[in-house]
Amino acid sequence: MTLLIIGFDGATFDLIRPWAAEGYMPHLAALMRDGVTADLASTLPPVTSPAWPTFMTGVNPGKHGVFDFIQHRGEDFSIVNSTLIRQPTIWRRLSDAGFRVGVLNVPVTYPPQEVNGFMVTDILSPRNATISHPADLIERYETELGPYRVSPNVQYKPGNEAEFIADIYDLIDHHGQWALKLMEAEPVDVLMVHFIAMDIAKHALWRFMDHSHERYEDSPYEHAIRDGYARVDTWIGRLMDRLPPGSTTIAMSDHGFGPLKNMVNLNVFFMEHGLMKLKPDAMTQLKAWAFRNGITPSSAYRMIARLGLQNSIARVSKKARNDVVGKFLSFDSVDWNRTIAYSMGHVGQVYLNRVGREPHGIVTDAEYDQRLVEVSDALADLRDEGGQPILTKLIRGKDVYHGPYAGLGPDLHLELDHYAMIACPLFATEGRVMTSQIRGDSGCHRREGIFIAKGMGIQSGIELPEANILDLAPTILHLLGEPVPRIMDGRVLTEALVDPAPVRFSENAEEGVAAGSGFDADDAAQIEERLRGLGYL
Ligand SMILES: [Zn+2]
Structure with a gap:
């Protein structure tokens, strides 16, 4: 293993910095102290489904073609999926370069790609569909870990906080357990583990922790978001504990978060x-x-x-x-x-x-x-x-x-x-x-997400003035000794690297990836209902 990437959906330094300082997030605190940090500018709009394809391709939505959870056609719309991303992802590029990659839960990866390694898809996956490559990957471990969950089982409604929060924490643990299991049983060179749960929780629960929110309410769930962040932090620690010496860790989000008024x-x-x-x-x-x-x-x-x-x-x-x-x-x-x-x-x-x-x-x-x-x-x-x-x-x-x-x-x-x-x-x-x-x-999204990196090849204890979600694909390729395709819109964050080698570039062999088809009507209806339940649509 050479690189671990943690996708922390919707994570913001506005919450992480104080909670890290107070000791609730010891592992992220150590990463920040010993590594490089930057506010990570998201896409426009700062929404999960254009942001992760942008991260995975290093190109802007004008080149990869995914602008939202939905693709509009005047009065009609369809739900996006991975076949609509019209540029190769870093998983494809790294696989082609001979790296073994493991990708868990990253939004807009369904249907799964045939990577050199494994992939388990995301919250936009239909029920009863094949959500992994290889197709039998889930079967190998579900007797031990239970059926794989891509999304919460409990939809938030004011009044069901206790049940909703218990399910959110369970989803974090579920994704953490699978990540740990696959890290040990299916070794790869680059592993990306994505945690969606706290994005969903912050949409629902922000007002209970934010005393300045106009709908603030004194609540026994005041610390639910903080405790969820701490839980993700615990899993980050467990995953990092198993990294061999000489590895690098990146923790990042697709956008930030803040209060929602109207x-x-x-x-x-x-x-x-x-x-x-x-x-x-x-x-x-x-x-x-x-x-x-x-x-x-x-x-x-x-x-x-x-x-x-x-x-x-x-x-x-x-x-x-x-x-x-x-x-x-x-x-x-x-x-x-x-x-x-x-x-x-x-x-x-x-x-x-x-x-x-x-x-x-x-x-x-x-x-x-x-x-x-x-x-x-x-x-x-x-x-x-x-x-x-x-x-x-x-x-x-x-x-x-x-x-x-x-x-x-x-x-x-x-x-x-x-x-x-x-x-x-x-x-x-x-x-x-x-x-x-x-x-x-x-709660709702903000433009500034997080970027934290630490380990082999990464500077220690510095904060970059700026970084864009477009920059991560070129930076990851460069860090792994690969050339950066010229089609990528981001840049290698050389100021984050120790003794950076000159950046090598490669011409893009292909114009892009032909778009596949979207979901069929049943799957689309099912995912649309889930997105509505999550407040994403
Ligand atoms: Zn998101």
Whole structure:
């Protein structure tokens, strides 16, 4: 073993530094003290599913083609998977160079790749699917370790904290036990172990630990996040204990984390500003009227229940009921022939309805810049309920993405109240622009993730002024004595290395990887439901 990479999803130095200083995270504290640290700038948007493919390929989403958990196609969307990453990952490149690699739980690795070593896939894997390479890898150890879990078994709902937290801790231990077992039984040169659990926990539980949160509540679960971090730290220690002398360890996250205040229904904002129009048919207009007046699918159902009519509804299947209420007002209600802009994705991604991209696009290339200015000017007027502006940054997609797929990404990235506000990921939750978060979430992503490295070839006790998630693939290849493909957008973090050798480059032999197909309808529905349960969608 020469390199251990710990993927700590959503980890932030804002939590790690104080807890390391107080002794709750002795192993990360030692790594930070004796190694190199840096804030790790995430992708735009700072979301798990573009960030890990960016880490794995060293190229920006414009070259690898994954921009979010979902890939939009106007009113329709699909869930992403590893076959949609259009550049070779470092697992492929290292395998081809003769390294044995082991990859555990890293997001957007399903379906698993045939690496030289092993791979167990991630939270975006369907149930009952083959989640490992080799295909029988899980069978070899599940009698001892139990069936493999890619995700939590308990969805968070306010009130079920004890059960939710116990399950989150169990998921951490489960991933740690599998990592330790595979580290011993299936030796590799490069092992990456990813822990997803604390990302999920922070979305749900942030307000219980943050006394300055506007929804702070005195709670017996105040320290649940800290104790979860400590648990991950314990596993990091156990894994590092088994490293042979001369190894290197990297701990990293895909984005940071912070408090979440409100959610913004950007599509409602676009409707109010005439940038999105609804279909003129009577049913859509009736739904729109109800929607504007605060009648949402759930309130409609409550009303029906109050009228005592729920029994007649209960007789129809749950699916039929969901179809009725779920399609109350949605992207299906949008008149795409008269719509200029729409939002899809939960950080604040805005798309223009472009000719040639969206199925019913109306914004031509010739008017693109002018429309972008119009939409940007309108968005500058986004305000919270107290009338304060909430748009803290507006970034054009073409300023952050480049490559053959850049045009598939959002045209605008919104930073709302320094990322303390997010957008409704799909159509809208209700008729108001400013609204409260679905599911009661109180934490959400930030741009700054973590980078910590220690061991052979790594400097000691220094903090880098900057690093980007794009830089890790080239840095890892260089550290292992491999050339850096010129197509990679990041740079080797030479200032982190002891006596760095000159960086060697290689031409990219291939233009990219042909995109495979997405999920079939059943798998997609299943994963969509899981993502909704986690508050990711
Ligand atoms: Zn993440």
